[in-house]
Amino acid sequence: MSTTDDDKPNGGNGTDEELHGLLAEFDTPGALIAAARKVKNAGYTEFDCYSPFPVHGIDAAMGIKATKLPWVVFLGGLSGLFLGTLMQWWMNAYDWPWNVAGKPTWSIPANVPISYETTILLSVLTTFFGMWAANKLPQVWHPFFRLDRFARVTDDGFFLGIEAGDKRFELEQTKQLLVAAGASHVEECSVDARPAARSVPRWIWAVMPIMTMLALIPIALVYKARATKSPDPHYHIFSDMDFQPKAKSDQPFAEFADGRANRAQAGGTVARGQLKADDGYYRGLGNGQWLSGLPAQVEVTPALLDRGQERYNIYCAPCHGFDGAGHGIVPERVAMLGGAWEARNLVERSSAVIKMPNGQIFNTISNGNNTMMGYASQIPVEDRWAIVLYVRALQRSQNAVESELPPGSEVR
Amino acid sequence: MATSSNEAADGHGEGGEARKVFRGITDDVAKIALSPTPKWWYPAFAVSNLMLLCLVVALYHLFTTGIGVWGNNNIQGWAWDITNFVFWIGIGHAGTLISAVLYLFRQEWRTSINRSAEAMTIFAVAAAGIFPIIHTGRPWFAWWLIPHPNDMGMWPQFRSPLMWDVFAISTYATTSILFWYMGMVPDIATLRDRAKEKWKQIGYGLLALGWRGSARQWHRYERAYLILAALSTPLVLSVHSVVSFDFATSQNPGWHTTIFPPYFVAGAIFSGFAMVATLLVPLRYLCNLKHIIKESHIEAMCKIMIATGLMVGGAYSIELFVAWYSGNAGEWFTFRNRILGEYSWAYFMMVSCNVLVPQFFWFKKCRTNPWIVVGLCILINVGMWFERFVIIATSLARQGVPGMWGYFSPTRWDLLTMIGSFGLFFTLFLLFVRFLPVIAIAEVKAVTPEAHAGKDHH
Numbered sequence: 001m002s003t004t005d006d007d008k009p010n011g012g013n014g015t016d017e018e019l020h021g022l023l024a025e026f027d028t029p030g031a032l033i034a035a036a037r038k039v040k041n042a043g044y045t046e047f048d049c050y051s052p053f054p055v056h057g058i059d060a061a062m063g064i065k066a067t068k069l070p071w072v073v074f075l076g077g078l079s080g081l082f083l084g085t086l087m088q089w090w091m092n093a094y095d096w097p098w099n100v101a102g103k104p105t106w107s108i109p110a111n112v113p114i115s116y117e118t119t120i121l122l123s124v125l126t127t128f129f130g131m132w133a134a135n136k137l138p139q140v141w142h143p144f145f146r147l148d149r150f151a152r153v154t155d156d157g158f159f160l161g162i163e164a165g166d167k168r169f170e171l172e173q174t175k176q177l178l179v180a181a182g183a184s185h186v187e188e189c190s191v192d193a194r195p196a197a198r199s200v201p202r203w204i205w206a207v208m209p210i211m212t213m214l215a216l217i218p219i220a221l222v223y224k225a226r227a228t229k230s231p232d233p234h235y236h237i238f239s240d241m242d243f244q245p246k247a248k249s250d251q252p253f254a255e256f257a258d259g260r261a262n263r264a265q266a267g268g269t270v271a272r273g274q275l276k277a278d279d280g281y282y283r284g285l286g287n288g289q290w291l292s293g294l295p296a297q298v299e300v301t302p303a304l305l306d307r308g309q310e311r312y313n314i315y316c317a318p319c320h321g322f323d324g325a326g327h328g329i330v331p332e333r334v335a336m337l338g339g340a341w342e343a344r345n346l347v348e349r350s351s352a353v354i355k356m357p358n359g360q361i362f363n364t365i366s367n368g369n370n371t372m373m374g375y376a377s378q379i380p381v382e383d384r385w386a387i388v389l390y391v392r393a394l395q396r397s398q399n400a401v402e403s404e405l406p407p408g409s410e411v412r
Numbered sequence: 413m414a415t416s417s418n419e420a421a422d423g424h425g426e427g428g429e430a431r432k433v434f435r436g437i438t439d440d441v442a443k444i445a446l447s448p449t450p451k452w453w454y455p456a457f458a459v460s461n462l463m464l465l466c467l468v469v470a471l472y473h474l475f476t477t478g479i480g481v482w483g484n485n486n487i488q489g490w491a492w493d494i495t496n497f498v499f500w501i502g503i504g505h506a507g508t509l510i511s512a513v514l515y516l517f518r519q520e521w522r523t524s525i526n527r528s529a530e531a532m533t534i535f536a537v538a539a540a541g542i543f544p545i546i547h548t549g550r551p552w553f554a555w556w557l558i559p560h561p562n563d564m565g566m567w568p569q570f571r572s573p574l575m576w577d578v579f580a581i582s583t584y585a586t587t588s589i590l591f592w593y594m595g596m597v598p599d600i601a602t603l604r605d606r607a608k609e610k611w612k613q614i615g616y617g618l619l620a621l622g623w624r625g626s627a628r629q630w631h632r633y634e635r636a637y638l639i640l641a642a643l644s645t646p647l648v649l650s651v652h653s654v655v656s657f658d659f660a661t662s663q664n665p666g667w668h669t670t671i672f673p674p675y676f677v678a679g680a681i682f683s684g685f686a687m688v689a690t691l692l693v694p695l696r697y698l699c700n701l702k703h704i705i706k707e708s709h710i711e712a713m714c715k716i717m718i719a720t721g722l723m724v725g726g727a728y729s730i731e732l733f734v735a736w737y738s739g740n741a742g743e744w745f746t747f748r749n750r751i752l753g754e755y756s757w758a759y760f761m762m763v764s765c766n767v768l769v770p771q772f773f774w775f776k777k778c779r780t781n782p783w784i785v786v787g788l789c790i791l792i793n794v795g796m797w798f799e800r801f802v803i804i805a806t807s808l809a810r811q812g813v814p815g816m817w818g819y820f821s822p823t824r825w826d827l828l829t830m831i832g833s834f835g836l837f838f839t840l841f842l843l844f845v846r847f848l849p850v851i852a853i854a855e856v857k858a859v860t861p862e863a864h865a866g867k868d869h870h
Contacts, residue, residue, distance in 0.1 A: 028430050030866025036627075049627035052434060052602070053858035054634050057867065058627050067632045073639055091559060091567035098569055110571035113654055117579040120647045121586060124640060128590045131636035135629040138621035145624070153625045154602040156434035238475075238552050 018193035020143040021046075021163040022174055023150065024183035029055040032158040035181035037061040039160060042177055046166035050150070050159040069130055076126025077119050084118025085111065143191045161189070282381060284359025284366075291359030298385045308390030311383045315375060316391075319343035324394040341371070346391055347398040354395055361388045430865035434857050437704070441599075441851045442606050444699050452698055453846060460838035467832020470825050471546065479549050481825040487818035488808050492826045493547035494658075496833055498800040499683070500540030501581070501655055502676070503793075505648055506684020507533025508588060511595070512644035515637075521712055523855040524705045527599075528695065529688050530592040531848070535840040536687070537585045539833040544577065546829075573657040580654040587647055591640045594633075597623050599849035652676045659803065665746040666807030671734070675727035682720035682766070683796035686789040689713050691841065693782045693789075695850070704851055707780055714773040714785065717792065721770030724799075728763065742812070750806040754819060758802050765795020 026032045029051065036049050040063050049058055058064075092098045093106035132138070144150045144161055153159055160183070162174055171188075178186050192198070236242065247253040247261035256263070265271070279285040280295035294300070313322060321327040324346040334341045346353045353361065365384045368374035379387070474481055484491045507529040514522040545554045557578045559568050568575050601623035604616035623629075653673035660672040669675075689710060696705040735747040751759050769791045772778040779785065805820050844850070857863060 027428065028866025029863060033867060050625045051627065051630070052438075052625060053598075053854040053863065054630040055627065055863070056858075059631055062627055064628055064631050067635050069632055069635050070639060087559065088570040092570050096565065096567050098567075098571070100569075100571065107571070113573075113576040113650070113657070114570050114579045116650060117576075117583040117647075117654075120643050120650075121579075121583040123643050124583075124587045124590060124647075127636050127639045127643070128594060131594070131632050132621065134632050135626075137623065137629070140617060140622040142622060142624055150624075151605040154598065154605045154623075155438045156431040238550070240550065 016192055016194045016197075017190040019164045019171070020189045020191045021161055021165075021169075022171075022178060023144055023147060023159055023161045023187050023189050024178040024181070025149060025152075025185040025187075026158040026160065026182060027184050029058075029158060031182045032160060033058050033061045035160050035178070035183065038181045039162065039177065043168050044162055044166050044174075046163040046169075048161055050144070050153045050157075050161065052154055052156060052158075055158070067134065069127070069134060072130050073123050073126045076130070077123035080119040080122025081115055083122070084115040087118075088114060143189050146191070147187055147189055149185070149187060280359070281385075284357075284362035286359065289359075290357035290363070292357040294358060294385070294389075298382075298389075300389060304386050305389055305393060307383065308386030308388070308393075311379060312387050312390045315379060316387065319372075320346055323347065323398065324391065325398070344372075347395045349399055353391070354399075358388050358392070361391060430862035433860055433862045437851075437853060437856055437860075438602055438606070440701065440704065441849055441853050441856075442603055444845065444850055445603055445847055446607055446612070449846060450698070453842065457839070457842050460835050460842055463831050463835025464839050465832075465835070466828045467542075467835055470828035470832050471542075473825060474546060474829070475551065479547070481823060482829075483820055483822045483826055485818060485820075487811070487816055488805060488820040490547070490804050490808065491820050492801075492822055492830060493543045495797065495800045495804055496830055497540050497543035497547075498655055498676075499797045500536045500543070500833065500837075502652065502680035502683045502796065502800075503687045504533040504536035504540065504584075504588070504684065505652060505677070505680035506688050507531070507536070508584075508644050508648040509681050509684065510688070511591065512641040512648065515641045516645060520859040521706075521709050523852050523859050524701075524709055525688065525692055525713075526855070527592075527595065527852045528692060528844075528850050529684075530588065530595065531841065531844045531850075532684075532688060532691060533588050534585070534592055535837045535844070536684075537581070537588060538840065539837045541581060541585065542833060542836075544574075544581075573654070573661050576654045576657060580651045584647060584651045587640070587644055591644060594640065595637065595852060595855075596849060597621055598625065598633075598854040599852065601625070602853055603849060649677055652680045659807075664807055664811065665740070665742040666750065666803065668743075669731060669734070671727060671730055675724070675731070678720050678723035678727065679766075679796060679799060682717060682724055682770075683793055685713050685717050685720065686792035686796070689717075690786055690789045690793065693786050695845065697782070699845070699850065701851065704856060710782075710785060711776075711779045714779040717770045717789075718773045721766060721792070725763075725767035728767065746807060746810060749810050750802060753806070753810070755802065755806045755809065758798050759806070762795050762798040762802050765791045766799060769795065 024035070026035055032049055032051060032055060036047075036058055039047050040061065047062075049055070049062060051058075088111045089106060092111075097105040099105065144159075149157070150159065160178065160181075162169060162178070164171075168174075175186055247255075249262055251261045252259055253261035276282040278295070278297075280291050281297050284291050284295075298304070317328055319326075319328040319330045320343050325348065326343040326345040328343055331341060331343050344353065345351050348354075356364075362384055364372070365379065365387060366374055366376040375384070482491065482493065484493070507526075510522050510529040511526040511533075515526070545551045548554060556562075556566075557568060557575070568578075597620055600616050601620035604613060604620045607613045607616055653676065656672035656676035659667035660669055662668060692705055693710060696702050732747055732751075735743045738744070749755075769788050772784070772788055777784070778788065809819060810817055
């Protein structure tokens, strides 16, 4: 390796300079190609051409082998396809299976668009970052940047640089070769040889740990918040309707004299539909006793009995059975599970229900009895009376004797 | 040290000419970014900023009050928000088409317009990206769309077209930015080497990543550029297809159509070219780029608009025919209502702007007169905005039961948001024109005849 002379145009302070290489300038892309071929044929390996745009034909002249980038991108694309599909399967079919209208939790066609996009995304990222990595960029500084002339490489200059590190490099001979190859200008390029010039500036060593510590503060705050408890409400940057100017039921509310959010009905008032003054119709009572007949509003018709049958089959049959004998599917299920619970037999001759006045049956349907819940909220008053009628019909039919049969029918 | 041989001196005549051409291209483009700000730039930037301010105000009001500030209601759940989204995403597609598809087809004229078209793509995607986020009602939860482990143990629903949108648009934005930036690195290096001020040298120097035009680096760079072009082509087709799936996979008459993906892509390219021409025709005058963005390039864009305009017109008629031919009462009703109902004014606006207006480009005079070109292109963009509005609003206005019938009227906040999205787009574009290389300098040099100077033709 030769050292530079003191009279270098770009030599800096001279004594501490070390030769990096030679830079030759050419006037046309064609001249550059021809020179590159000559330099390569002379056996040089540590050289490169520099041009403002890609010069076509120079790859062959310099002996540049085709880049393997496409294969790397292919692998990147495959990983995108695999990872995108795996992500969808794991999140939607395995970790938390999404049931959409009973369709299979994993059905490829609907997952194709996202796998397609992740394939392209990872291919693109591989291409972009792979290209810069293979080109060893970013490298913000290069010895040739010291030469003013080299600034024209991004404008109109075509250069060929041979590094002093090449095993065939001999300053004068190499220079002659470049001149003979048609260079319009050949220049030596040197770099500062002092170790201090190549080490990282001291202030960077001070800034880096400080910046690292500062960058850790937000992360530390997040972890502290997650690991500790606080009685304070969390920050509401957006209130998300969490706070509304209203009083909720069964909550304290200071604005009212009694301090409660709930309001009692104003004294001496009756709300619409709230009166229900008719004891017989609404409560099955007459003069304080259970009504044994029917209230005046209930007119017995076949249509009402049919209605009673329909309502009975919906609301009563699950426990009491369709025939009223207490063999519904609920007690059946209780027995299957090994329990002992029976629904009341409504029709058996000895059943208390047979002797019950109509009003009491109505009251039981409305308000429940023992384990039976009240159905007042589900079955309107008129339907409850219809059910009473149908229960009576069941009792009559289940206990009928031969003499009660209509004429013309026979016992089988 | 300078040494000249006789051979070099002989080549110098031709070399000198070639170098002059290259230097001329560098000067013409670099001076836009490096010389003092031109006078026209300030008023343009002020107006764009004012429009951008509209967006800020409109979004503040929207976030603090709610979606109710728009004209959207239970019937018109998607209105101007999604219209603007589809409009802007479509605008972006021409940039990718110019940079990727025309590159693959070796259309060398693209080099003069691809940089600004790619920039337009990115700014259009930025303008588009606002709308799906703000239309969610509680946009501060938009990050829930990104799959991430969370305390709720929930994952996104990947079989929803709206999630496909998230992946398609974010992939598209990422790819467009990387492709644009990668293409710009050699040209930023040019600005770095010509900048006089220290801060510009440092700024461009960092962005240029130390690019030095090495042949070994150019080799990988060109290969990577080709791969990115090859990847962007299927990507750009998929993005607007996925956007059309938002509609096509629904059961709504007027939306549930298999023709949507190609129809949307053709419309996107159509509107995108109109926007490129709207921006570049004034730009070539304002920045003295008439010899780089040539009249023939503008003409080529006009011809592409005739082609895509005819495709869009074809899609309108096929759509109409299928609605009738399908025998589906709901579908046929929707289309009759689209043409004859209370939105017929919007329908005819769409058809006249998108099908009739581009027919003027058959005439050379209309392709070469800058005023006519810009005027027709603005009309095309109006038409393409109305296309999306017609698809969305008329299909929602008459749904299955009369209880779901209604008319959409925008509020002033709808209008301010739309004006604001244009403000964002123009602000970003003006910043690009001012500070970055608006023409792909290296690519334009590479397609000049002088790029082959001095080569021995054996």
